[in-house]
Amino acid sequence: MKVGIIGATGYGGLELIRLLHSHQEVQTIQLFTSSEEGVSLSTKYPHLTKLYDAPLEKITKQAIEQLSIVFLGTPSGVSGQLIPNIYNENTIFIDLSGDLRLKNSADYEKWYGKKTAPEDLLAKSVYGLCSWNNDAIRSAKLIANPGCYPTAVLLSLLPLLKTNLISHEGLIIDAKSGVSGSGNKPSQLTHYAETTDATTVYKINKHQHIPEIEQAIKSCTGTVEPITFTTHLVPMVRGIITTSYAKLSPGVTAADLHKAFTDTYSDDPFIRFMPDVATLSTKQVKGTNFCDITFNVDDRTNRVTIVAVIDNLVKGAAGQAIQNMNLIMGFNEKAGLQAVPLFI
Amino acid sequence: MKVGIIGATGYGGLELIRLLHSHQEVQTIQLFTSSEEGVSLSTKYPHLTKLYDAPLEKITKQAIEQLSIVFLGTPSGVSGQLIPNIYNENTIFIDLSGDLRLKNSADYEKWYGKKTAPEDLLAKSVYGLCSWNNDAIRSAKLIANPGCYPTAVLLSLLPLLKTNLISHEGLIIDAKSGVSGSGNKPSQLTHYAETTDATTVYKINKHQHIPEIEQAIKSCTGTVEPITFTTHLVPMVRGIITTSYAKLSPGVTAADLHKAFTDTYSDDPFIRFMPDVATLSTKQVKGTNFCDITFNVDDRTNRVTIVAVIDNLVKGAAGQAIQNMNLIMGFNEKAGLQAVPLFI
Amino acid sequence: MKVGIIGATGYGGLELIRLLHSHQEVQTIQLFTSSEEGVSLSTKYPHLTKLYDAPLEKITKQAIEQLSIVFLGTPSGVSGQLIPNIYNENTIFIDLSGDLRLKNSADYEKWYGKKTAPEDLLAKSVYGLCSWNNDAIRSAKLIANPGCYPTAVLLSLLPLLKTNLISHEGLIIDAKSGVSGSGNKPSQLTHYAETTDATTVYKINKHQHIPEIEQAIKSCTGTVEPITFTTHLVPMVRGIITTSYAKLSPGVTAADLHKAFTDTYSDDPFIRFMPDVATLSTKQVKGTNFCDITFNVDDRTNRVTIVAVIDNLVKGAAGQAIQNMNLIMGFNEKAGLQAVPLFI
Amino acid sequence: MKVGIIGATGYGGLELIRLLHSHQEVQTIQLFTSSEEGVSLSTKYPHLTKLYDAPLEKITKQAIEQLSIVFLGTPSGVSGQLIPNIYNENTIFIDLSGDLRLKNSADYEKWYGKKTAPEDLLAKSVYGLCSWNNDAIRSAKLIANPGCYPTAVLLSLLPLLKTNLISHEGLIIDAKSGVSGSGNKPSQLTHYAETTDATTVYKINKHQHIPEIEQAIKSCTGTVEPITFTTHLVPMVRGIITTSYAKLSPGVTAADLHKAFTDTYSDDPFIRFMPDVATLSTKQVKGTNFCDITFNVDDRTNRVTIVAVIDNLVKGAAGQAIQNMNLIMGFNEKAGLQAVPLFI
Secondary structure: OEEEEEOOOOHHHHHHHHHHOOOOOOOEEEEEEOOOOOOEHHHHOHHHOOOOOOEOEEOOHHHHHOOOEEEEOOOOOOHHHHHHHHOOOOOEEEEOOOOOOOOOHHHHHHHHOOOOOOHHHHHHOEEOOOOOOHHHHHOOOEEEOOOHHHHHHHHHHHHHHHOOOEOOOOOEEEEEEOHHHHOOOOOHHHEHHHHOOOOEEEOOOOOOHHHHHHHHHHHHHOOOOOOEEEEEEOOOOOOEEEEEEEEEOOOOOHHHHHHHHHHHHOOOOOEEEOOOOOEEEHHHHOOOOOEEEEEEEEOOOOEEEEEEEEOOOHHHHHHHHHHHHHHHHOOOOOOOOOOOOOOO | OEEEEEOOOOHHHHHHHHHHOOOOOOOEEEEEEOOOOOOEHHHHOHHHOOOOOOEOEEOOHHHHHOOOEEEEOOOOOOHHHHHHHHOOOOOEEEEOOOOOOOOOHHHHHHHHOOOOOOHHHHHHOEEOOOOOOHHHHHOOOEEEOOOHHHHHHHHHHHHHHHOOOEOOOOOEEEEEEOHHHHOOOOOHHHEHHHHOOOOEEEOOOOOOHHHHHHHHHHHHHOOOOOOEEEEEEOOOOOOEEEEEEEEEOOOOOHHHHHHHHHHHHOOOOOEEEOOOOOEEEHHHHOOOOOEEEEEEEEOOOOEEEEEEEEOOOHHHHHHHHHHHHHHHHOOOOOOOOOOOOOOO | OEEEEEOOOOHHHHHHHHHHOOOOOOOEEEEEEOOOOOOEHHHHOHHHOOOOOOEOEEOOHHHHHOOOEEEEOOOOOOHHHHHHHHOOOOOEEEEOOOOOOOOOHHHHHHHHOOOOOOHHHHHHOEEOOOOOOHHHHHOOOEEEOOOHHHHHHHHHHHHHHHOOOEOOOOOEEEEEEOHHHHOOOOOHHHEHHHHOOOOEEEOOOOOOHHHHHHHHHHHHHOOOOOOEEEEEEOOOOOOEEEEEEEEEOOOOOHHHHHHHHHHHHOOOOOEEEOOOOOEEEHHHHOOOOOEEEEEEEEOOOOEEEEEEEEOOOHHHHHHHHHHHHHHHHOOOOOOOOOOOOOOO | OEEEEEOOOOHHHHHHHHHHOOOOOOOEEEEEEOOOOOOEHHHHOHHHOOOOOOEOEEOOHHHHHOOOEEEEOOOOOOHHHHHHHHOOOOOEEEEOOOOOOOOOHHHHHHHHOOOOOOHHHHHHOEEOOOOOOHHHHHOOOEEEOOOHHHHHHHHHHHHHHHOOOEOOOOOEEEEEEOHHHHOOOOOHHHEHHHHOOOOEEEOOOOOOHHHHHHHHHHHHHOOOOOOEEEEEEOOOOOOEEEEEEEEEOOOOOHHHHHHHHHHHHOOOOOEEEOOOOOEEEHHHHOOOOOEEEEEEEEOOOOEEEEEEEEOOOHHHHHHHHHHHHHHHHOOOOOOOOOOOOOOO
């Protein structure tokens, strides 16, 4: 099987290469670029020496048609305009950017501040939230791969929202991310001397993942209330930890929540529910497609605190994209995604 | 003026030394230890070579009586038992541990899991929350210096709670701390290879600073509801960032909150209210006694997000302790605390 | 094939598990411990949940005899005493500690300050420096897996020493290591607040890898002079970078050195010679068995600077151990070791 | 006294502000910029809020003439061209860049690849290496403040070179620096995700500090041989550690070296000679003007390893610049430089 990556020089692209490299069903990986045609990826990234020395290829409809799968790791605003030019019936498209996630194009333009993708493309795209949308994913031709924050938030809240164990009203989500989420382009916010040894809050109530989370809650549970969502930058490369706060529905106990999680995830290949742990760390999923979840009920307040950790580049991007590919192609869902976490 | 430090070998003690070293009113700093008598501090900490080479002294009532001020930087469970043996009328006692903060001794034993200090000591102690308790502080003989988390939380929430601009009910506080808060004793949780490049949640709904925050809210505003409080460990040495979520009272606007903050803090020597900033970082207060605060109102949810940053070792410990000393002794409140933040 | 790991709870053991987990020839991994029998590894290390939940096993000769290969990831001083009790003809032993590396037992006792392994065990052991000792390795029953520093130093210097392009006299080696090399036991030297954001020099002229390097130079080139060797601790988890300085032999040019490296390594599966690079970073080999090497000749001084980078836990420990296993068992030398470096 | 800083927005400028802020002889600090006139420094750097809110000033000869001292924290290539336009007899100029350090203008153009400063300016400038050039410094009008690497190297080697205890021939210097040395301008080399958790070698035999070190050795000892000098980037913000290797002169012992260091530095306000230490860390001088030095003699090789640590932004830049000011103005040499190291 031949797969392609458009936007191979970004961190999403690099992570796709890293994971696909050891995927047994993938024979060839072709790397495409819009701006650095002819450059060898290993010149730009010496860690790929002897592994990916071939020059990056130009994006053409002809080249893309030869592929079974193409992944797009481009910045927001690109794939929505590019896909119409290269779309074809032979190829499955998996878009890692936010361009195709929001069904309401006005939401995209409001939260992203950019021109939306064409409506017919939005209509065709399937939201690739694995474990929750697998039936639609299996027959999709065009996947909108979920955002990093939404993945952690949704996987940890949907089991409780769907069963009405917690209130839709008053959801508070406090999210912390590693710096790789900002991509490979240097800026003051990612300048080592100013980023290290510090935690920064940013985009309070303004993050473009807010409408994505709300849309998915609505889609999976039938109802939604506006959420409160804050994002922080933490001095680590990989990892997201989301701490969510919800009101318990009347009469609900910790045992009910426990059952909802195990009912939903006990057979899941990548979601590990971890009740009664003293700590939960982004380290324990590093480099893998795992999402680890725990919760604690506070009898003093009748609220529950739910915590999830993922690797933003894997489960929050390239890993879930490959899981989507596996579902679509009928491969083992874990193919290429069986690494042990890089705890140290 | 002669001051003493008991527990000089801990991080609180080290930070007291660092700050008192450049305090113009302090002539002599005497260093005491219960366990390492005779050892030179610079042997243990080479950065103090040529600065603090003298042997650590034994704690005796006679030695303490010679001091104007004694700071206690001991672990919880120590000062509550030690102070009765060395208490005297000549000396001001400033305790940086949690032993004297909770007026209700049952709360201490529940949340700390240790034997409480004697009731008469608890009765005598004054909660040293600068900017909010200055009158009581000025005439105190025994200060319970606030905890690191409570300092950031209270300074950022009290202006809004006291004026009833936000609801007491449903307060959610999501706190993140650097690793220095865990002290100088090695453990798996602070082992470099396992701590770096990761964020960890710990003590969900179980942190001993919960009753301290609630007691202070009650004391300053007359009323309190149980709070929800979660703590995270972030791979940085210094710094706390607290992100708090509250419901706006009916009819309240962002302008009202803005006014409450400026009314409260426009003349404060250390609290910097920073409206309308894109980001807020623990870097911007590093090494100093500043507490920086911002907020954002979300019209979609009618909730406000309030963020505060402090250096946990300064404003959250040694710096506030020295500010307490300055208030009691009638010094310039900023004496010894005028450093520029160590942004890089 | 069944393999076992003794000392599974250390970082060497964890890394063996991580790498063997995706080795296609390995069906079963049994985990042994001398001190934590019955404990589940995933209780101690939550990142292994659902992966290694079985209780750790007791070390017995009977259990070891069932294995094709056993790896020992124990601290120095253990395997030299343990192996005689479990040695058998069915099993290949690969020891990651320093116990069996020094043929001269007096050297071991001098540099390690511990009791040496029995002489017959030392006589039987083969030094597992892949690329340089492959013939002996292929027929070995007992491997002394090289130390982390020696691996980087030897792979980068032997091509030049063996061809007499540089002088044996006056070799200076300045080495820098990440913190994982210190293992999983907390101490002041690895305490996050004191380790991060700083570089420390330690064991100047005293490191136990000095006699190992000298012995291997003698063994591979026929001659040796005392080396100068210094070690530094850098705030990173994985990685070693060694910077070596040598005098060029009369008349030798950069082109000669270039040829020696390509002659030696152009077909090597894991050693990447990188001439003319502006920088070389430990990042570019992270998580992999690669060793990247570059050099620069200074015409002003007629000296050459040779730099090598490895991941100390992989090429410097578990990865090379598996490479040894592959050679002994006749597997593809790259089996289980084909990951792309975790650059970010 | 009024002092000015040109290039206040760079890290050298920020550090000058931080240190001068608590200098008792400095009443006013004026901040100048060539490119961001009218901007408030606290807008760019929020940590300076309420401290440096005034707009940055335009550089004019008239404004500079009003100052007792002006510091230039500009990038290389700027001050050499700028100073001739603003030079005047009322003001002392202290240049932190490399523009005025090399007396031989051809060296500057070769190693910096830029146009040299005018010859008369080079002739007038005094190399501000405190402890070694104090007499000339005291009567200087124009100081070329030493580079960060040269400061650590020279302070640790000159006592032994000047007394001929070590050979001039064959000096090897292996240097490691924190990232702040690269300044405040974002680039791939300082991009957090690529810089953290890794060590990188750069500019092997090509660093522009090589001719500066050689010139100073010649100037202080009367002779010099070409040195070998390598630089590494370590994931820390502040700090340089230099590890130097030299041949002992015939008959020289460790005691001789010990005596040379104590003879030279026992009364020095900032240089701490630390014999017989197990480790030496950049942490122990962080934020201060200290330079800590140790050494170890290896009887096996008759070579000595000499290690020095400094804070590159203080002793290696702004701190030494202020020490130069103190010497010129006749202030206490330690004024403004008495902080305790920020070990944690």
